[in-house]
Amino acid sequence: MSLQYDLAIIGAGPAGLSAAISAAGAGLKVVVFDEQPAPGGQIYRNIEAVSATRKAQLGWLGADYAAGLELVRRFRAATVDYLPLSQVWQLGHDGRVCYRRDAAAGVVHAQKILIATGAMERPLPIPGWTLPGVLSCGAGQTLLKASGLAPDGRFVLAGCGPLLLLLAAQLIRAGVRPTAVFETAFNPWAALPHLPGMLGLPAYLFKGLGLLREIRAAGVPLHRGVTRLAIHGQGRACEIEFESGGRIGREPVDGREPVELVFLHQGVVPNGNLALSTDIRHQWDDLQRCFRPTLDDCGRSSSAVLSVAGDAGGIVGAAGAAAMGTVAGLAVAADLGRIDAPAAANLSADARKLLARHRAARPFLDHLYRPAQRWVAPPDADTVVCRCEEVSAGDMRRVVQAHNCPGPNQLKSFMRCGMGPCQGRLCGLTAVELIAETQGVSPAAVGYYRIRAPVKPVTLGDMAALDVPTREDAVHM
């Protein structure tokens, strides 16, 4: 028989950890699944080991990273079953969680499930982005945190968003200087009306300005208003070509830089395949340019069993995600009758206030770094959109027009885009934007790929070995 829990949490980042702490504190029997070897999620990746043995790195990774240790310590102290290095490949509306760990599959049942799968980077499809030597900025930061690895040789960062500037600054502090930073979105005038919301978190504003100062002080050229990027090379990245509109009063520039490594980033979006595979209701977020689950203010979805917290439910940032986890964990405890609703509201009052401040600050950041159309629907016909099945933007546009494809699932049938091993994670949003642009409709009307379990690799042998009731068992009952 499979194990029983009150609450199963998928993901051990800020949201999952906080939810586990608050739910376990309310007396719930909690299990936490996570793909990484240690708690913290991508944002606090490897925080325990770095804090213990790599003091210099802890310093230049910064105070916001170091702050994660406190959350991880509270999680370690909580009474929770924690399954690191596990991959959840299916969730059921009956509370079933199917996972793979130690090269074997398992199933647990829980009364409630909380999806806290966090964020992933929005793809930045440009010519040559599939070449070896091109990584995401998140990957660059993960290599730093997890293994102490830094780029060796000439490298640049390109794209937009806070992480682009943060990684540049962290590498500079580590003594590894980028050749240049190329910024593809920076819209201060669009963001300005939303500044009052940002003023609730002044430290974030100063942090952003500080990062810019560090990059300038290191003498790293920061190219703003970039309108075109292409990476060239035979078998690996060798050169990045750019066109930059320049600033007011300056001539546009273009050029080429020899590179060995390129780090791309274009903001973050919900890491959504697990939530999408459950068929809970989703909606298009036009400001964040992504789909996200439709949730109430406690993270409850359209399914009675499933809740979502943190960036997986719409981007709120690490501290906002932690607050949301606390709120969602206590709401589950109240829904299961372990604490009464006023007590849950009382316990989550501080977290709600914090969450409200982080939510209020988002529109400023979302407008400031909202990508232009050319960066989400690549104009170059040869740009690869679906990396797995190698489907180009030009081919996608042609087929959408020729067959009047209304959505990505029709396009998938014609072209196989989204059918490779990543299951559309890296082409889904681009396919949606391309179809919307070609058809002249909103992405909301286009919809998303239909995502089906298993959402992580699992072998037929693993599934056959599962201890689940068969049809014969049901007949004998």
Add this chain to the structure above:
Amino acid sequence: MFKLLPDADRATVSVVINGRSVAVPPGCSAAAAMLLHGGGVTRTTAISGSGRAPYCMMGVCFECLMEIDGEPNQQGCLVIVSEGMRINPQLGRPGIRN
């Protein structure tokens, strides 16, 4: 492609990448080991045969699908190295095995 920073953990785990024995820090992923020592290419695609390398390092892009200890289709960024681990790129489409 990548180097170990002076502050990193010492490379004490020996793994075999493309038949060559190299040392990496404990806790390092197979994909990171490939970026440090293996030239980076983790697979060639099943469609055009073009070379690919780890892109996201967090389990979403599947570019680091590798053959680890003889087992194909392993997400190298989610596998932590162990002593003597054999890490090879996955060339094209993996075959069906018993």
